[in-house]
Amino acid sequence: MDDNSKHSLYQNLDNMETEENYEGWLTRDIYGDLDFSIEKPERSERFFGLWVNKGKHYTLPYGLFPNIKWDSEPMKAKIIIKTNS
Numbered sequence: 001m002d003d004n005s006k007h008s009l010y011q012n013l014d015n016m017e018t019e020e021n022y023e024g025w026l027t028r029d030i031y032g033d034l035d036f037s038i039e040k041p042e043r044s045e046r047f048f049g050l051w052v053n054k055g056k057h058y059t060l061p062y063g064l065f066p067n068i069k070w071d072s073e074p075m076k077a078k079i080i081i082k083t084n085s
Helices: none
Strands: 019-028 034-037 055-059 077-082
Touching: 019 055
Parallel strands: none
Antiparallel strands: 019 034, 019 077, 034 055
C-alpha cells in the first residue's frame, strides 16, 4: 500500500514491538466514519462531507469519541498500542 491509502492499525500486530505510538489527528466525515490521520487533514473542497488526508490514515471503530462530529475541527491525538508480552 502507498502512503495515501487507508490502513488498519491492526494489520501488523504480529510484527509489532512491545509498544507502538502514533501521533496525529482525529476527524469524522459526514457519514460518521472516524479517521486518525498522521498529517493534519483538511476539509475537501471537491466533495462535501469528506476530509483530504495527505499521508497515512486509519479508520477507527465507529463508536469511539462520539464528541467528534463532522463540523468539529481536527483534534490532535496520540494512540498507544501495547502488547501483553
